Amino acid sequence: MAKVLMKGNEAIGAAAIKAGCKYFFGYPITPQNELPEFMSRELPKIGGAFVQAESEVAAINMIYGGAGTGARVMTSSSSPGIALKQEGISYIAGAELPCVIVNISRGGPGLGGIQPSQADYFMSTRGGGNGDYRHLCYAPATLQEAVDLTIEAFDVADQYRTPVIVIGDGMIGQMMEPVEFNEPTKRNLPEKTWATTGTEGKRKPNIINSLALDPAELEKHNIKLDNKYKEIEANETRYEMYKTEDAEIVFVAYGTTSRIVKNTIEALRAEGIKAGLIRPITLWPFPNKAFTEIPAAKALLTVEMSMGQMIDDVKIANEGRLPIHFYGRSGGMIPSPEEIGNKAKEVLGGVK
Amino acid sequence: MAAEKVILAGFGGQGVMSMGQLLTYAGMIENKNVSWLPSYGPEMRGGTANCAVIVSDTPVGSPIITNDATAAIVMNLPSLVKFEGNLINGGNLLINSSLITQKAEREDVKTYYIPANEIAGEIGNSRVANIVMLGAYLELTKVVTVDSVIEALKKVFGPDKQHLVPLNKEALERGAAAVK
Amino acid sequence: MAEIFNKTEGLTDKQFHYCPGCTHGIIHRLVGEVLVELGVLGKTVGVAPVGCSVLAYDYFNCDMHEAAHGRAPAVATGIKRILPENVVFTYQGDGDLASIGTAEIIHAAHRGEKFTTIFVNNAIYGMTGGQMAPTTLIGQKATTAPYGRQQATAGMPLRMSEMLATIDGAVFVERVSVHNVAAIRKAKKAIKKAFEVQIEGKGFGIVEVLSTCPTNWGISPVDSLKWLEENMIPYYPLGNFRTPEEGK
Numbered sequence: 001m002a003k004v005l006m007k008g009n010e011a012i013g014a015a016a017i018k019a020g021c022k023y024f025f026g027y028p029i030t031p032q033n034e035l036p037e038f039m040s041r042e043l044p045k046i047g048g049a050f051v052q053a054e055s056e057v058a059a060i061n062m063i064y065g066g067a068g069t070g071a072r073v074m075t076s077s078s079s080p081g082i083a084l085k086q087e088g089i090s091y092i093a094g095a096e097l098p099c100v101i102v103n104i105s106r107g108g109p110g111l112g113g114i115q116p117s118q119a120d121y122f123m124s125t126r127g128g129g130n131g132d133y134r135h136l137c138y139a140p141a142t143l144q145e146a147v148d149l150t151i152e153a154f155d156v157a158d159q160y161r162t163p164v165i166v167i168g169d170g171m172i173g174q175m176m177e178p179v180e181f182n183e184p185t186k187r188n189l190p191e192k193t194w195a196t197t198g199t200e201g202k203r204k205p206n207i208i209n210s211l212a213l214d215p216a217e218l219e220k221h222n223i224k225l226d227n228k229y230k231e232i233e234a235n236e237t238r239y240e241m242y243k244t245e246d247a248e249i250v251f252v253a254y255g256t257t258s259r260i261v262k263n264t265i266e267a268l269r270a271e272g273i274k275a276g277l278i279r280p281i282t283l284w285p286f287p288n289k290a291f292t293e294i295p296a297a298k299a300l301l302t303v304e305m306s307m308g309q310m311i312d313d314v315k316i317a318n319e320g321r322l323p324i325h326f327y328g329r330s331g332g333m334i335p336s337p338e339e340i341g342n343k344a345k346e347v348l349g350g351v352k
Numbered sequence: 353m354a355a356e357k358v359i360l361a362g363f364g365g366q367g368v369m370s371m372g373q374l375l376t377y378a379g380m381i382e383n384k385n386v387s388w389l390p391s392y393g394p395e396m397r398g399g400t401a402n403c404a405v406i407v408s409d410t411p412v413g414s415p416i417i418t419n420d421a422t423a424a425i426v427m428n429l430p431s432l433v434k435f436e437g438n439l440i441n442g443g444n445l446l447i448n449s450s451l452i453t454q455k456a457e458r459e460d461v462k463t464y465y466i467p468a469n470e471i472a473g474e475i476g477n478s479r480v481a482n483i484v485m486l487g488a489y490l491e492l493t494k495v496v497t498v499d500s501v502i503e504a505l506k507k508v509f510g511p512d513k514q515h516l517v518p519l520n521k522e523a524l525e526r527g528a529a530a531v532k
Numbered sequence: 533m534a535e536i537f538n539k540t541e542g543l544t545d546k547q548f549h550y551c552p553g554c555t556h557g558i559i560h561r562l563v564g565e566v567l568v569e570l571g572v573l574g575k576t577v578g579v580a581p582v583g584c585s586v587l588a589y590d591y592f593n594c595d596m597h598e599a600a601h602g603r604a605p606a607v608a609t610g611i612k613r614i615l616p617e618n619v620v621f622t623y624q625g626d627g628d629l630a631s632i633g634t635a636e637i638i639h640a641a642h643r644g645e646k647f648t649t650i651f652v653n654n655a656i657y658g659m660t661g662g663q664m665a666p667t668t669l670i671g672q673k674a675t676t677a678p679y680g681r682q683q684a685t686a687g688m689p690l691r692m693s694e695m696l697a698t699i700d701g702a703v704f705v706e707r708v709s710v711h712n713v714a715a716i717r718k719a720k721k722a723i724k725k726a727f728e729v730q731i732e733g734k735g736f737g738i739v740e741v742l743s744t745c746p747t748n749w750g751i752s753p754v755d756s757l758k759w760l761e762e763n764m765i766p767y768y769p770l771g772n773f774r775t776p777e778e779g780k
Contacts, residue, residue: 003380005373005376005377005380005386005388023610023613023614025609025610030392031392049613049614051609051613051643053606053609053639054635054636054638054639054642055635057603057606057635057636058603058606058609058635058636058639059606061599061600061603061606061607061610061636062606062607062609062610062613063610064597064599064600064603064606064607064610065579065597065599065606065607065608065609065610065611066610066611066613066614067610068577068597068607068610068611069577069610069611069614069615071614073610073614087600087603088600088603091599091600095598114392170392171389171415171416174389174390174392175387175388175389175390175415176373176376176387176388176389177386177387177388177412177415178380178386196577196595196596196597196611197577197595197615197618198574198575198576198577198594198595198615198618198619199573199574199594199595200574200575201573201574202574205544205592205593205594205595205596206595206596207589207590207595207596207597207598208596208597208598209589209596209597209598210598211586211587211598256414256415259412259413259414259415260413260414260416262413262414263413263414266413334416336416336418336419337414337418338418338419
């Protein structure tokens, strides 16, 4: 299929439609508005439905109801709005329903700002809502990857009956790049026999529920969920290793920050400094294994558009082997390749 | 061609964003690696607007242009002040002299003064001042061909506005002539 | 032998957990009977709330979806937009609908969502143990209003039906009660009408049912019925507030 030039927010919307999503429930917030706008324009054309909800809370609960029917549903928002959606996300995880939630994130806390930020790492990977649950979180670095991962997210959500987050900072939402819409690798998806579509008098009622008043029953449910999360960890963890074979300084960065870091790596290598990058594509599950595949590394340098959130996972994955350093900008400030390079030199100076 | 990194800036309504998109689109038509990154938010509502376009033979790394711009196209004075410093040594600085009477401060860049609004007015529509600037830029850098931009224009305009293609083509030519 | 009375097919065999004298059971039965009589039980999806009727998903003999507190109208919106040919209802109490879920119910009505809401108003939070509701009457005692509800600090009790009746999308709004047989008959009629309005695609319908809570009111089941009649009905007048014009 031919490439088309699209804005990130619209490309993600088009990817969802390509994946068979016909229903979108959302609420306006910058910098993701082009996504609901796109869906409001496109979904009626294919017999789907777009609802502008009264709030993010309502939108995610519409997703909860919609997902219960077995249809592919999506919502999108930006950081403070995603925070509001956590109630519904917890219910959806508890009731084991599939859906895709897009976070085109911005600076915080509170109302924060509207410029690119990666300060939602904790909310995305630690479960912003209550209870023992996890959800897969894809962090694309390019628009093509955003398209591919959005399409795949629907399959993954269906396969494991789980909410899946696609997170991009404001740049992913706002920028334009050429994209093409490809078929994902075919998965064997289970039939949705649990969906609430009416019994037609032919079966017992289906009940979608996250309540279990009996502690033993709830524990059993938690164990079942945990087993599912272990399966996701085993099968769905994804990452990119970039020039790590001989790298003495290994950066860890995701999303658009990883692209800036790649510029840094080119510049450092031009100066004879062996630098490489571990790029988590799934933030949860975090690619712990990648940290055993960096034979020449002397130090890790985590780079984030936050004051340091992913670094906690880097510490867990590193298991105390290498010194870990951090460079971050926040509030919508974007680190430059030079700043990052200078930090890397400082780190290497200390190592030698 | 190494990566061409252009900052396009002006005030809202000068067509800065669409000028950048045309260039990006044309790059895509030529199978180059491209990215277009806009400034966004309240500043878009009547304030300054700018976008960063990268056209490259290799995959685009960071879509952000910091102090490595190979060119800047500035449509108004605040844009000149803001982005002059982002150019590399020997970069191209294209100034819309219709609205900017001030001269560039840097001497290590190649500066071109193009009376884009006057030229656009001469060919009948002051709104194509952005296209005049784009024409000048293409003449200087040959990043993409004029034909690719025309092809991109046809797609962006859609079937209803094909009659605007000749005007834009003339604007591109007049812009090119201004820096020959 | 003639069958005089039986369990409705609209309800499951599960035994209710409701307190003795609570009128939730009657209201459940009315909804179940209506779904059967309209022949739509097999294509109905119900949405259960948080509150005393949280376990309603175990009682209605149709597909059920348990919602977060107050969000039933949003959940129902999601379901109905995807399954427009199905029948969808929410069953919500006063804490759920009139407090934490006011935004959801008002905007579902406002959008004219084509589902039916059964709103059970017993003027108190039952499940959590007798706290003050937006619908608690002035002077009525609650665990968080130990001196009785005061207007100065808690405002006047909220009349949801009157409020919703001002919204164009809410095409059917009626308040009924279940404190005696005549009232129960009227209540069933209203519930049926509200579902018919949905089935005919006319818009959003809500039936507010005045209900008792002997446990948290601290009075006997029989006296509760009397208390409802003497105290609630004067403040929450029964009757229809909106109904679609015939032929429209």
